[in-house]
Amino acid sequence: MDTLRRSVEQTHDMNMQSPVTVSDPIGVPGIARGSDGRPIIPADPAALYAYAQAIRGTETLLLDLFSKGQLSGTTHTCLGQEFCQMAVVRALRHADDAVLSNHRNHGHFLTYAGDFVGLVAEVMGREAGVCGGRGGSQHMAFRHFHSNGVQAGMTGIAVGLARAREMDGSEGIVAVMIGDGTLGEGLLYESMNLASVWPAPVLFVVEHNGIAQTTETAGTIGGDMLARGAAFGLTTRRVSDADPALWRIAAEAVDEVRATRRPGFLVIDTFRLGPHSKGDDLRTESEIATIRARDPVARLGDSLDSERRAAIDTSVADLIAQVAATAAASSEATDRAFRPSMFPPPTCLSDIAPAPPAPPATTARSVRTALNAAIGELLNDDPRTIVMGEDLHDPYGGAFKVTAGLSQRYAGRVVSTPISEAALTGAAIGLALAGYRPIVEIMFADFLTLCADQIYNHAVKFAGVFPELSVPMVIRTPAGGRRGYGPTHSQSPENIFAAIPGLTVLYGSQRHDNAALLRNAVQHWPYPTLFLEHKLVYGATEDPGRYRPLPAHAKDAGGAAFPTLCRRSATPDAAIVTYGGMVPFVEAAGERLAQEEELDLDILVLALLAPLPRHALIEALFGYDAIVIAEETHSGYGVGAELIACLAESGYRGTIRRVGAPPVPIPSARSLESAVLPGADSVVAAVLDAIAA
Amino acid sequence: MAQPVHAPRVNNNDDVVKVARICVQVGDAVAAGDLLMELETEKATVDVEAESDGYVLAVACEQGQDIAVGAVALWLGATPDEAPPQASAGPVTMVADSGMTAKARLLLRRHALSAGAVPRTAARLTAADVEAYLALHPPAASSAPTPRRSSIELPAPAETSPLSSTARGMLATVTWQRDHAAAAYLELEYDPRPWEAAAAAFMRERRLLFSPLLSLMAHRLAQFAHNAGANATVLEGETAQLVRYKQANLGFTVQAGEVLYFCVVNAADTLAASDFVHKLFYLQRRAMGHNLTSAEMRGATIGFTSMARWGVRRHQPVLAPNTGVMIAHSASAPDGESAILGMTYDHRLLSGFDAVRLLKTLTQPGSY
C-alpha cells in the first residue's frame, strides 16, 4: 500500500499542474479529464475507490432498471471486476491508444470514455446513447474504443489496428480484452501468432474470473494459461485484482508493449460478483459470499477513512441519480438515422467513376495480367494500399500468380502471412478502420467460410452500427471449378456471401475490365467487398467483344462502378443472365442455339452480385418472354434465385429457368466434375425448355 | 493404331493454350522429333514434336484457336490410311423435337399453325420456311395482321420474301387502324411562335443542349389526353367495352436511319415536364443507336409524331394499335407565323368536338 500511496502522490502532483475541470459530461466528482476528454484516474486509493464505485453504481442502476422492466435486451456487468477492468485502460494514455472489448465492457468503456450518461442511455435505447441506441450494451463505440459481443472476434482487428499504428509511426498501442472462457476460441491463437510474427503492439488481456456464463473454466482450459502467451513469443504477466500491485503491473504491461512494439499477454485474476448477464447464475449463496468477502473494491473502501468513504459514497450516489435522470430524460432512439440499405446514396453512383470500357484489343492481356497490373498501380498510386495473403511473396507470387513481381517492388506492403484466414480478415478490418486500403487474398474461395465471422459479424457491422465509420477492404479470391481440384477447392460460394447485408460481392469475367472493377472496389467503394475471380478466367484474354454496359439505374448502389454488360441481338428470343466462369459456356450455348435452332439470345453478364442492381436488371429484362439464369454454383438460395424473386415481385410474367450445379460436392475426376458443373449443354437445354413453355 | 497428340501444360496456372502455328498437314509423313505445332501462353511458347515416326491422320485444332490443356490437338498413325477414332459422342442435342428448329416452333405457335401445313426446304423445318408460308398464307388470327387478300393473283412474275421486322410492325399498325379503329382526322392552323418561345425559355433555364419543343408538346398531350377521353380504346367483343387506361403511355416516333421506332414513355402523365423531356431524350438516343429494348417500344396508349424535320407541312398519321390518338406535328409556314397541327383519333372514343377541344389545347404551350 505504501508504494501505491507514493505513486498516488506523484500523479496528484502532475494533475495539480494541469487540472481540467469538466462540468459536462457528467463525471465522477474529483476526477479530472485530459484535454482529450478522457478521465485521468490517479492511482490514489480514494480516486480508485470512487471510480470503481461509480462503475458499480452505474451497473447496479442498469440491473435495477432491468428488474423494473425499464430496459430490454441484455447487459453483462463487471460487478466485482471493476479494478480488473480499470487497470489496463486507465494506463492507456496515448491519444492513439485503442481498446477493443467484448460483451463485458462497461468498466472498460467508463474508464476509457468517462461517459456515464452515454452508457446508461445506450442500454436504455435512448437518443443520448453513445451509439444512438444502435449498439446497446455489447456494441459500444467511442473514439478508439470498440466492443463486440462475439467472443475473440475483435482480436484479429486489434492486430490490424496495432499494425496500422506501427506503420503510421505512432506510439499508440491496442489493448484487446477477453474472458478466460474465450481461451477456447481458435481465432485468438491466430491473432496472437500474427501479432507476434508481424509484430504488432497489442496487449492481450485475459480477465480470469474462473467462469464463462455458467461454466467453470477450470474444466474448459487445458494446460497452462500463461504458457499460451509464451508459446507465441508474447511477454506474459499475471496479477490478481486484489493485489495492490495490480495498477503497477498493468501499467508495466502497457509500457512494455509501447516500448518494444511487440505483443504482450496479461492475465488478471478476478471474481465475478454478479450474474453472467441478468438472472443467470448457478453459483451457491456461499460461493457468492466468499467472493463478496474478498471484493477488492469494498476492501479498498475499508482502508479509507470512514468519513472520506461516506463522502465518496454520497457523491457517487448523487452522480448515479443524476445519470439516471439525464438518461431517462432523453427521448427514445428514433429511426432518424434509419437506412433501408447500408449503401447510402451519396457514395453509390455519382461520385464514383464508372469503370471505363475494357482496353481495346491492341492491349490484349489476360485477366491475370490485368489484375496484377491493377494491384501494382494501386500500390504505386496510394501508399495506403496493403496486400496480404498466403504465399504472395516472389518468386512464387501467390497460388495463381496474381501478385507476381509485386512483393519485390513493394516490400513490406505485399505481405505473406501465416495460414490464418480469420485473423487475416480481422487484421484487414483493423487496417481499414485505421485508414488503410487492405486487399486480402484468400488462396481458394472455399476457405472464405473461415473468414465468415469476421465478415458477417464485424466488417459489415462497423459502418452498419456506427455510421461514421467505414471499412473499405477488398477480399480477392479465386473461385470455381473445372480444374479437377475436388470438393473443397472448386466451389463458388457467392450464394453464401451475397446474403450478408452490407457486403458487396463482385465477380468479374473476361468480358469485363477487371482492373477497373478492382480499382473502383479498392479506391472508390468504402464498403467491405468480396472480389471473386474464376480460376479458368485468369488465363483468358480480356475482351469486351460486342458487350456494352447496361445503363446504370440511379437507385442501384454500385451499378455504374461495377457495370453489368449486355450483348444484344436484333430480334432476341430470350435473355441469358450469367457471370464469372459461366460466361464462355453461355456464349458457346448461344452460338449453338443460333446455328442449330435459329434462336437469337441477348446475354447479360453481371459483375455486381450484391447489392444486386435490381432496378437496372428489371428494366432490362422485363421485355423478354423467356429468361435463363446460368450460374456455375448450385442455384438454390442463390444470386439467380434473388433475381427471379425481384422479377416476380415486379410483376414479370414470362418464363424463367435456372441453370446451376446440383447441391452435391464437386468431384475431382474430370469426367465426374463436368457431370456436376453446368456446361453449354445445360444452358442450351434450359433455353429450349423456357422457350417451349 | 492412331496415337493422339495432346496439348501439353505449359504453365501450371494456364488451362488453355493458343495454337500459334500448325506445321503439318493431314497425310504428311513425320519423323520422331519433327515439329508438329507451336503453342503459346502469355508467358511461354512451346514446340510440340512428334514422339515417333508416322503420318498425320487428322488435325483437331485450328491456328489461332485456344485449346484446353490435355485436349487432342492432332492424330498420328503408323500408316497414312488409318482412321483416327471418331470424337466421342459430341454435345448431346437437347432438342425435344428435332423435326424443326426452336425458332420455327416459336413461330408456328405464335401464328397458331401446325407443322404439317408448312412445307420444309430442309430436313428440319426452319424459321424461313414458316415465314415464307406466312407471307403466302396470312393467318386469320385476330392478334395478327389480317390483310384483305387471301388468294394471290400476282399481276406480274414476282419473287416473294418475308417482311422485315420493321415492316411487320408497320403492317400491324395499319391493319389495326384499318380493322379495329374508326380513324378520323382533323387539323388546326395555329401560331407556332408562343410554343417556340416557351421551348427556348425552357431550354435556357434547364441548360439543355437540345430543343425540347416536340417533347413539351408531347408532354402536354399526355397531360390532357385522359380528361379528353383520348387515353382509351374500345374492345369489340360480344359486348363492346370501353377501356380507359389508368396511365398515359406516350409513344413517340423516331426515325433512325431506315428504321422507324415508336418509343414509349410510360406513365407520362405523372411526370414533370423536365423528367419527361429527359426520359424521352434518353429513349430517342437509344433509338438512334438501335438499342431500344422491346419493353421500351411497347405499351403506348397515345401517340405523337412529327415530320417537321423533312419540311412536311401537314400529314395524316396512322393510329398505333390500341391508342386513342396520334398527334401530327409539321413544319411551320415559311414566314414562321403559322403551322398546322394534325390529329388522327379513334372516332369510337371522341366526337369531332372532343377532338377539336383537345387539339386546341395542344396548340398553346403550358407554363413551365
Ligand SMILES: Cc1ncc(C[n+]2csc(CCOP(=O)(O)OP(=O)(O)O)c2C)c(N)n1
Ligand atoms: C463466439 C461466441 N460464442 C458464445 C457466446 C455466448 N457467450 C457470451 S459471453 C459467454 C461467456 C464468456 O466467458 P468468458 O470469456 O470467460 O468471459 P466472461 O463472461 O467471464 O467475462 C458466452 C458463452 C458469444 N457471445 N460468442
Ligand SMILES: [Mg+2]
Ligand atoms: Mg470468464
